[in-house]
Amino acid sequence: MKIILVDDEALVLNQIRRLLSGYSGISVVGSFQNAREAIVRMPELQPDVIFFDIHLPELSGIDAVKLAQEAYPGVDIVFVTAYNEYAVQAFDLNAVDYLLKPLHQARLDQTIKRLMQKRLHKQEDITSTVPSRILCFRSLRFQRSGGSTEIPKWRTSKTQELFIYLLHHRGNIVPKETLLELLWPELDAKQATSQLYTSIYHIRQCLKQMGIDAPIRNLTIQEGYMLDTSRIRIDVDEWENGLRQASGGNWVDSHSELRQLLELYEGNYFQEHGYWWAENERERLRKLWYQHARSLARFYDKAGMRKEALAMYERLQDADPYNEEDGLALIKLYTATGRHKDAERHYYKMDQLFSNELRIGLPARLVNWFEQARMTLPLTE
Template identity: 30%
Template sequence: MIKAILVDDEELSIIPLVKKLQKFKDIDIVKTYSNPKQVVVEDMNFDVVFLDIEMQEMDGLNLAEEILSKNSNIQIVFVTAHSEYAIQAFEIHSIDYLLKPVTTKRLEKTIKRLKESIAAKEQLQVSPLPESQLSIKCFGELQVYYNKQPLSFKTAKAKELFAFLLTYRNTYIHRDKIIEELWPNQDYKKSKTYLHTCLSHVRKLFNSINYSECILFKNQHYCLQMHLKDCDAFLVEDVIKNVTVIDESNIELVKQVIHSYDEPYLDMNGYNWAYEKSQEFHQHIIYLLYKTIEYYKQKDMNKSLYFLEIQRKLEPYVDENIAQSMELLIKQNNRSEAIKLYQEHRNLITEDLGIEPSETVKKLYGTLLNT
């Protein structure tokens, strides 16, 4: 039996549909609702919802999103007097779109589709694979791999939507905020359709690799919940959050994080909204480099110089880096390298910034010339 619920804020519209559905022996009407908000708090213990779109308490498209975010196996059948929502309805992956008044003959087609869809899903159901099968690279260009094979997004905007939700993962972001960032200065109604289309593409992609309920929806807010073990950006955030002092127990992990940062966050994708997050990651890496350089100063001067060089590539104009590097080179009696470093630094900041090195760096250079 196919367990069904009906949702319509006009009770007079529910009654004739109930009578028609009762003629089908495969349909078991579990409950009817005239207040759509009541559905949200219910257990999703049904197979299909016959759902109106234009309701006062809650928009039917939004309710469908909430239902699917809790149980993606539930089938959606929209029953409405308005034809203009058909595109949005099918982008949400509804099984059918019925115009009122619904005839028994038209319902026959719907029930047939329902039975075929439910049977197909039951046949394809497999145990979810471990999340370690999925890996994501965010530094440079967003790249998503499953079983070491790259995943292809259907459109560039679908990929950008995933990148946006990934950036703010485990946080509910209002639909309008997403539209504002991804489709600025565009018609709002069209942008909502674009959003639903991209969500459909992303969900379909991740459904295909058994991540069927990673995008949640609640009160017009979307949230990506994805607990990955293999993501360069996640690793940086975890280390920053949990490592307060660098010591022998965590230095290798910190070095792994530093080496994973080959380019800025989502740099090659060119997403304007990602700039602030990119700067945040940059500062995280600079902080870890500073701590790593301090850790190695007394233990291994060559390693300290190595990480100073990495820091210099990320922030080439910082006098403090040059001073520290020159001091270590002097301790190693590497006078020629220290002089070369000073001259390269001076030429760089003079040409690019029109300024001279700091007095500290100049004094170190003067000491080298007098020895």
């Protein structure tokens, strides 16, 4: 549990820090005699709890708490004061506790116990509503277990790109310098770092609000960040693992499972976002889909499962209309199943596409087969 202390008396700050040092699992990440400075540093320090004095110079503790809760929703508040007349106002602000000076260890024990219990309940709430998956095909979405997909609402487009970049490199440390150069190359180092801290803060807040159990680790020694997705499911990882298992066995037994997996590919990797740095992974996954889809289409064709083969070749042609081998296979299947008009329509569609888009004629093999077929089959109705 990370704690910030705010009190205008240095002696009080030292006393609270000393008392808190006796608890395991607790660290004081900042001590401030100025409330505004503490609030500015919150995105960087990411506190779980703030110990606020009520009587502060320039800005009262009550007003400071309102600003802190607006800037950092969900942070727990503990008031520390020499006066008890502000207790009602304090608890109106959902303060966890109200401590009177001078502090005593036994009374602080009760406060820490309350904070720990509240933190445990928060974790249980998050765990019970954790979305089962993060979806990366087509666009970024979150899906709760057994529920519909949700599109996260990001504060800025840079915040969204930062999260997707960390997700793209999940489980790996991303150096801070890499993020600054990628997202804020036009800003000086100080401004860019401030933007980075603020964006990390807003990502954490968004994930917390949506119940995503994927913490961003701040690795100080390596000066970088890492997104921990060990407790969340990622659709592309599940999809690729499923392909590997389904295609590694007997196709007679696994073709239905493989077909279901191929149907889950609802669009290219982060297709709607179009980030250039995701292009290599986007192309790798796309080729993986083509490879398995073509293998499955050929299996269906050879096994005489023409309805299934037609469906696969039609989808292959929709995805890659310039592939002459798939186009010829589809025309042959249309012909073999008596759909002569569809065969002719698809041939002329390919002819137009090659002529208008590629400025070349259809491959001789395809033309020769079609001309031969026209002499023996009633392609034109």
